[in-house]
Structure formats: C-alpha cells, structure tokens
Amino acid sequence: xxxxxxxxxxxxxxxxxxxxxxxxxxxxxxxxxxxxxxxxxxxxxxxxxxxxxxxxxxxxxxxxxxxxxxxxxxxxxxxxxxxxxxxxxxxxxxxxxxxxxxxxxxxxxxxxxxxxxxxxxxxxxxxxxxxxxxxxxxxxxxxxxxxxxxxxxxxxxxxxxxxxxxxxxxxxxxxxxxxxxxxxxxxxxxxxxxxxxxxxxxxxxxxxxxxxxxxxxxxxxxxxxxxxxxxxxxxxxxxxxxxxxxxxxxx
Numbered sequence: 028x029x030x031x032x033x034x035x036x037x038x039x040x041x042x043x044x045x046x047x048x049x050x051x052x053x054x055x056x057x058x059x060x061x062x063x064x065x066x067x068x069x070x071x072x073x074x075x076x077x078x079x080x081x082x083x084x085x086x087x088x089x090x091x092x093x094x095x096x097x098x099x100x101x102x103x104x105x106x107x108x109x110x111x112x113x114x115x116x117x118x119x120x121x122x123x124x125x126x127x128x129x130x131x132x133x134x135x136x137x138x139x140x141x142x143x144x145x146x147x148x149x150x151x152x153x154x155x156x157x158x159x160x161x162x163x164x165x166x167x168x169x170x171x172x173x174x175x176x177x178x179x180x181x182x183x184x185x186x187x188x189x190x191x192x193x194x195x196x197x198x199x200x201x202x203x204x205x206x207x208x209x210x211x212x213x214x215x216x217x218x219x220x221x222x223x224x225x226x227x228x229x230x231x232x233x234x235x236x237x238x239x240x241x242x243x244x245x246x247x248x249x250x251x252x253x254x255x256x257x258x259x260x261x262x263x264x265x266x267x268x269x270x271x272x273x274x275x276x277x278x
Contacts, residue, residue: 028131032111034061037101039094039185040118041068044077047118051081054116057124064104065118068097074118094185095203102189106198113194115187122186126226130188133224141193141219142210145186145226167208167250175215180223182208192219208250 028034036054040047047065054063065078069091078085086100098115105113114130116122126145133143148164164183171179185207189197196217202209214221 028060028135029111030060033109034058035101035105035108035110035113036061036063036116037098037105037113038063038065038078038083038116038118039068039097039101040065040070040074040078041091041097042070042072043074043118044070044072046120047074048077048081050116050118050120050122050124051078051083053124055082058127061114062110064101066097066100068092068094078118093203095201095206098185098206099197099201099203102194102198102201105194110194111191113189115185115189117185121228121230123227123229126186127188129224129226130186133222134188134190137222139220140222141190141196142214142221143188144181144184144221144223145228146181146184146223147226147228148180149223149225163250170251171208171211175211175221177221178223179211179221182211184228186226186228205250 036058038047038050038054043050051063051065054061063083065075065083065085067075067078067085067087069088075085075087086104088097088100092100101113101115112134114127116124122145130143130145134140148168164181167182168179171182183205187207193214196213196219197210200213202213211221
C-alpha cells in the first residue's frame with residue numbers, strides 16, 4: 028500500500044445486521060489506515076446501527092436501490108472525497124479483509140491496472156457454490172474472456188480494488204442490476220485494464236442472496252442479455268489528454 032495515498036473500503040449492505048459489524052471490525056483490524064463506508068441500501072433492520080457501532084461511516088439510502096445503485100453511491104463518495112483507491116467488500120461476510128493485501132500487491136506490481144478482482148476460480152480454492160451457479164459463472168467467464176481478450180475467471184466477484192481511473196469511470200456510469208459482469212465490459216470498452224488475483228472466500232454469513240435458488244436461470248438469461256446489450260451500446264471513448272475524468276484522474 029502507498030502510505031501517502033487515501034484508501035476507502037465501500038461495504039454495500041442490505042439487511043446485514045448479523046454480519047456487517049464483523050466485516051467492519053475485520054477491515055479496521057487488517058487495514059487500519061483504510062476509511063470504511065457502509066452503504067445501507069434501504070435496510071429494514073439494524074444494519075446502520077451495527078455498522079456505526081463497529082466504527083464505520085454510514086451512508087443510508089432512503090430506499091433499496093439494489094447492489095448496482097448502492098455500489099455506485101460508494102464510487103460517487105470516493106470521487107467527491109478525492110480517494111486514490113477504493114476497495115469493494117460485501118457486507119455479508121463472504122469477502123475476507125485478510126485477503127486485501129493480495130489485491131493491493133497485484134496493483135502495486137502492475138501500476139497499469141485500474142481494477143483488480145479477487146477470484147475464487149483462478150486456482151482451485153474449493154469455493155462451495157451450487158452447480159447451477161458455478162455453471163453460470165463459467166459461461167460468463169468464457170464469453171467475457173473472448174470479448175476482452177484476456178482470461179476472466181470470476182466475473183461475478185464483488186471483491187474488487189479500483190484506482191482513480193476506475194473510480195472516475197464508475198462514479199458516472201455503473202450497471203445497476205447484476206453489475207459485476209457488465210462492469211468488466213465497461214473497463215474494456217473504456218480502455219482501462221483489469222487483472223485478477225486468487226483469493227479465498229466464504230459463503231455468505233447472513234442476510235439473503237439476491238440470487239436465490241430458483242432464480243439462477245433467470246439470472247443467467249438477464250446477465251447474458253446485459254452482455255449482449257453492452258456489446259452494442261454506444262459509448263464515446265475519449266482519447267488521452269481530453270478533458271474527462273478517466274483521462275485526468277490518473278495516478
């Protein structure tokens with residue numbers, strides 16, 4: 028980690044009272060120099076209170092926006108408060124703050140990376156996902172790898188580190204429904220670079236997944252549609268040196 032840089036951990040959470048306090052506590056223990064912001068996505072339980080009690084700042088949304096809207100609120104906060112790096116960590120306990128050094132090390136070793144994703148499948152980590160979900164992830168990984176021209180092993184991972192260019196891009200344009208897969212496309216089409224690093228993850232420790240059993244097929248169809256739309260979506264790509272956040276916010 029760069030000792031002169033400002034780091035922010037964004038923790039999107041919806042009804043995660045059972046786990047969000049532990050997540051914040053572990054972030055503060057393993058990464059004491061990182062500011063922690065919990066985005067309470069319209070929770071109806073005591074998520075905000077648990078996060079504040081653990082020492083996090085809390086941005087409470089007035090109603091549930093979904094994971095994309097909650098995470099984009101974090102990007103906007105990071106951009107407006109001039110953070111150099113932002114790490115995304117789920118509030119359900121799946122992502123281990125003890126694994127953060129792997130993400131930081133990957134970006135330090137290759138400063139050209141704008142987004143580093145923690146991957147459950149880059150090596151055999153033994154992640155216990157249902158067969159239907161693993162099949163969907165591998166389909167998305169196959170398609171994205173062909174589109175972006177590099178291996179993408181875990182496109183649905185929400186354990187990610189971004190630099191200023193990544194923050195600037197996603198503060199103004201971030202997918203809102205099932206955003207992780209399409210975000211890989213956005214990075215590619217805006218001429219930014221991503222990398223992956225193998226990490227260990229747990230199954231969720233509380234709350235309710237937005238992709239419950241019975242919704243896996245619906246989820247796959249919707250994400251495949253999002254990939255298709257993303258391929259034909261018009262998006263101007265500014266050249267370096269033009270007056271735009273991606274070009275002017277480099278580190």
